Amino acid sequence: MRRQHLDDLDLLCLASGEVDADKRQAASSHLSACHECAATLEELRTIDHGLSDLAADKNSSNIFDSVLFAEDDPFRQRPAVPPWRSRNDRSQDVASLALRAAEEARGKKDLFVRAMAEGNWAEACAALNLSASNRLALLHALQECGLQISENSQRAMAVATTSLNWLRRHRRSSRALAERLVPWDTLWGEGHLLAAKACLWTREIARAQRHFRVAYRAFGRAGDEISLAMVELAESQRRTFAGQGNTALALAARSRVSFEARGLDDTAARALIGEGMALGKALNRREDSIDAYLRALPVIERFEQWPNYIGLLNSLATSFNKLGRFYEARRVYARALRRFSAKQHRAWSGFLRVGLAETLFAAGRFHDAAIAFGRATLTFRATSLVPNALLSALFEIESWARSGDLDRARRRLDVFLKELQREKLDKTFSQEVRGCLNGKSPDYERLAALRGQIADLPRQVRNPKGNAKG
Amino acid sequence: MEPRPLRSSRQVAEAVLQDASVRERLTAYAATRFGIERIDAEDLLQETAFELLRHENQVRRPEAFVFFVFRTRCAHLIRGSDARRRAVSRLREEMEAPGLTEMPDLDVRIALREGLARLSPKCRRLLAAHYRDGTSLRDAARLVGLSRASMGKTISRCLQRLRRSLA
Numbered sequence: 233m234r235r236q237h238l239d240d241l242d243l244l245c246l247a248s249g250e251v252d253a254d255k256r257q258a259a260s261s262h263l264s265a266c267h268e269c270a271a272t273l274e275e276l277r278t279i280d281h282g283l284s285d286l287a288a289d290k291n292s293s294n295i296f297d298s299v300l301f302a303e304d305d306p307f308r309q310r311p312a313v314p315p316w317r318s319r320n321d322r323s324q325d326v327a328s329l330a331l332r333a334a335e336e337a338r339g340k341k342d343l344f345v346r347a348m349a350e351g352n353w354a355e356a357c358a359a360l361n362l363s364a365s366n367r368l369a370l371l372h373a374l375q376e377c378g379l380q381i382s383e384n385s386q387r388a389m390a391v392a393t394t395s396l397n398w399l400r401r402h403r404r405s406s407r408a409l410a411e412r413l414v415p416w417d418t419l420w421g422e423g424h425l426l427a428a429k430a431c432l433w434t435r436e437i438a439r440a441q442r443h444f445r446v447a448y449r450a451f452g453r454a455g456d457e458i459s460l461a462m463v464e465l466a467e468s469q470r471r472t473f474a475g476q477g478n479t480a481l482a483l484a485a486r487s488r489v490s491f492e493a494r495g496l497d498d499t500a501a502r503a504l505i506g507e508g509m510a511l512g513k514a515l516n517r518r519e520d521s522i523d524a525y526l527r528a529l530p531v532i533e534r535f536e537q538w539p540n541y542i543g544l545l546n547s548l549a550t551s552f553n554k555l556g557r558f559y560e561a562r563r564v565y566a567r568a569l570r571r572f573s574a575k576q577h578r579a580w581s582g583f584l585r586v587g588l589a590e591t592l593f594a595a596g597r598f599h600d601a602a603i604a605f606g607r608a609t610l611t612f613r614a615t616s617l618v619p620n621a622l623l624s625a626l627f628e629i630e631s632w633a634r635s636g637d638l639d640r641a642r643r644r645l646d647v648f649l650k651e652l653q654r655e656k657l658d659k660t661f662s663q664e665v666r667g668c669l670n671g672k673s674p675d676y677e678r679l680a681a682l683r684g685q686i687a688d689l690p691r692q693v694r695n696p697k698g699n700a701k702g
Numbered sequence: 703m704e705p706r707p708l709r710s711s712r713q714v715a716e717a718v719l720q721d722a723s724v725r726e727r728l729t730a731y732a733a734t735r736f737g738i739e740r741i742d743a744e745d746l747l748q749e750t751a752f753e754l755l756r757h758e759n760q761v762r763r764p765e766a767f768v769f770f771v772f773r774t775r776c777a778h779l780i781r782g783s784d785a786r787r788r789a790v791s792r793l794r795e796e797m798e799a800p801g802l803t804e805m806p807d808l809d810v811r812i813a814l815r816e817g818l819a820r821l822s823p824k825c826r827r828l829l830a831a832h833y834r835d836g837t838s839l840r841d842a843a844r845l846v847g848l849s850r851a852s853m854g855k856t857i858s859r860c861l862q863r864l865r866r867s868l869a
Contacts, residue, residue: 239854240862244839245840275868299830326748375760414756456753456756458757478830
């Protein structure tokens with residue numbers, strides 16, 4: 233009886249060297265007699281070598297990554313830079329005009345940022361034209377607004393919407409120098425990027441996606457590689473939230489290559505954090521995510537980007553905890569707390585103490601957690617971060633109760649309720665908290681729900697006192 | 703000797719736009735490294751300075767940034783003209799040697815890239831897991847959710863398409 237042909241899977245395994253000695257022996261004897269299979273194996277070897285080359289070639293890795301994206305995904309490949317065309321205005325006059333516009337833009341940007349912060353942006357921008365200095369000032373103001381989005385995402389959305397409406401009205405008023413210095417498409421893209429980030433902050437994932445797509449197209453038309461990479465990094469975060477880990481990872485890595493090449497070390501480190509989040513949160517590759525976080529950590533420290541630093545430590549500790557490496561998670565916070573000066577970085581050290589306390593809480597070390605929450609509460613109170621102080625105090629009460637020290641939990645509860653009165657919070661809330669700790673067995677589920685209510689209080693993490701960089 | 707003080711993005715942009723010695727150095731680099739004429743290099747320099755001004759708040763090492771962006775812009779300009787030249791010369795070669803049978807590596811890669819684009823998302827994920835992430839073929843198949851029974855069929859279909867793109 234004639235032996236069956238080898239199937240493609242066997243042949244590809246053979247070409248890739250993925251078969252054991254016995255199978256290889258059997259395949260060899262078949263191949264020596266079957267020209268058809270031998271020819272197919274040759275073809276598959278070519279494919280195997282070609283695909284290995286594509287994957288190993290650093291310059292092509294993005295192209296290979298693009299196979300992870302759906303055909304119609306606009307992020308499948310970064311838009312090609314528009315073809316270069318020669319200009320006719322190379323004179324020193326153009327240089328002087330551009331530098332003068334940049335100088336004017338500096339003062340204007342501060343005015344724009346103030347108007348945005350005070351909610352007067354709609355009135356302020358109504359009278360503006362699209363001069364070179366106004367464009368540059370607006371671009372920098374929008375970039376700054378994006379960096380401070382954690383302070384007030386609703387305000388950021390209002391600024392983005394107003395700016396986009398204004399830009400829509402000035403679509404045709406392009407002046408040669410102004411358009412070269414800051415293309416209209418760059419401003420359009422920056423407005424949509426800000427809107428997308430604001431949506432991401434409020435977890436409006438679908439709405440964020442629409443804004444990211446428009447921003448990506450606009451920056452592509454402007455040929456602005458850095459901004460394209462910025463969109464990729466933020467879109468990577470959106471995909472991590474949406475559970476699309478593979479493309480989230482590919483986008484963060486793609487953006488990092490661009491940042492590194494341009495010497496934007498701190499932004500490249502943020503992209504590395506993005507990779508860590510995709511690996512840890514969406515792909516459940518915790519070891520790899522820890523590796524990415526640890527590589528980003530010294531850079532974020534060096535550039536003193538404290539909000540990113542806190543987020544990074546929390547993510548790192550979460551990954552350690554998920555792997556059962558509780559002591560390493562604790563060490564991460566202990567090291568950071570030693571590094572932070574209590575006076576200089578008082579507010580940030582509050583967030584670190586909360587991170588440490590949550591780690592202890594998750595590990596069931598309720599007594600230690602209660603002490604850590606207590607310290608965090610004191611720090612938040614000293615820096616006027618009232619909602620954070622209340623949340624931390626509630627956690628402290630629950631930790632004392634869970635540790636078995638109900639007397640202490642009730643004593644802390646009295647202090648907590650007085651504080652609620654001072655903040656004029658809803659009386660029923662106070663009663664409910666008290667109700668949770670009545671009797672011998674506290675209602676922890678209800679307490680956790682009440683914690684959620686405190687967390688929903690308006691964020692007051694605005695430029696806390698004692699913060700080194702504001 | 704005292705170390706040179708670090709310059710801000712604004713100062714570097716100003717030097718690129720107005721300092722004759724800086725401009726001379728960079729245009730000379732463009733000429734020797736890429737063979738770009740001075741008049742075009744001047745244009746690219748202006749664009750580079752404008753890019754620095756747009757991103758001045760994000761750039762930490764403005765001098766390195768200027769050099770990288772300028773070099774990339776030079777390479778992009780040359781690539782554009784090189785690509786045109788290559789396309790013309792390839793067309794000429796094809797007309798002169800229609801019986802070419804050996805496929806050079808570059809063409810294999812181009813053909814595979816096109817072939818990859820035509821594969822189903824599942825096939826693409828499988829190949830990415832195997833070739834990019836280094837997972838074994840059978841593990842890669844499991845990762846993308848292929849059952850033992852459908853593994854062989856799907857891989858076969860996937861390879862058929864790639865073989866067709868090489869044909």
